[in-house]
Amino acid sequence: MSAETPAAPGPAAPGQFTVRRQQFRTWRGSRPFWAGLFIALGGIPIAYFPYANLQIGHLTLAMSTTAGAGSLIIGVLLVVLGISLWFQKHVRVFAGVAAILLALVSIPVSNLGGFLIGFLFALVGGAMAVSWVPGTRQRAAEPPAGDKSLGHTPEGTLPHVPQQGPGADQPNDLSGTSPANGANGRHSAG
Numbered sequence: 001m002s003a004e005t006p007a008a009p010g011p012a013a014p015g016q017f018t019v020r021r022q023q024f025r026t027w028r029g030s031r032p033f034w035a036g037l038f039i040a041l042g043g044i045p046i047a048y049f050p051y052a053n054l055q056i057g058h059l060t061l062a063m064s065t066t067a068g069a070g071s072l073i074i075g076v077l078l079v080v081l082g083i084s085l086w087f088q089k090h091v092r093v094f095a096g097v098a099a100i101l102l103a104l105v106s107i108p109v110s111n112l113g114g115f116l117i118g119f120l121f122a123l124v125g126g127a128m129a130v131s132w133v134p135g136t137r138q139r140a141a142e143p144p145a146g147d148k149s150l151g152h153t154p155e156g157t158l159p160h161v162p163q164q165g166p167g168a169d170q171p172n173d174l175s176g177t178s179p180a181n182g183a184n185g186r187h188s189a190g
Helices: 016-029 033-051 068-087 089-109 111-115 117-131
Strands: 053-056 059-062
Touching: 033 068, 033 089, 033 111, 033 117, 068 089, 068 117, 089 111, 089 117, 111 117
Parallel strands: none
Antiparallel strands: 053 059
16 A cells, blocks of 8 residues: 555535534534524614605605614624624623514604514514523533432432431531521621
C-alpha cells in the first residue's frame, strides 16, 4: 500500500448539509429564536401597510395614514428587536416587553397594527421572549440502572440525607425567625 492509495472506505461521514443543519439547530436552541422571528415578522406589516397602495381593478386605494413615519419607526424597531433576540439573548426580557408595548402602540398608529397581523405576531413574539429561559445541559452519565446503593430520586431533586451528630434534632432554620428562639424576623443593627 503506497501513500497515494486511498484508505478503505469506512463509515460515511455526515454531509456538509447535515453538519450545517445540526449546527443551526444547536444555535437556534440556545436562544429565543422563534420569539425573534415572530417579532421581526410582526414589524413587516406594521411598516408596510401605511405605504402600500391596493389595486382594485382600475381603482387605486391608498392606505397611507398621517402617522406613516410612526408606523415605519415602530416596524423597524420591531424588526431590530427580533434580530437582536437572535444575537443578544440576554436582552430577552427588555426586547419582549418593548415588543409588546410597540405592538400595543401600533394599534392606533398603524392601521390597527398592520390589520392585526403585525400586532398579533409582535404580541405573541414578545410574550415568547419574556417567557423564554435558557435550558440546562443534561448530565453526560447516569448511574447504572442496577445500582441500588444511590437510591432513586426524581430528576432535579436531591435525596434526603439524615443529619448526624450534635444538633441533629434542631430544625435547619438559618434565618433566625424560629418560634423556638422568639425571633420574629426583625433584626437589630445595633
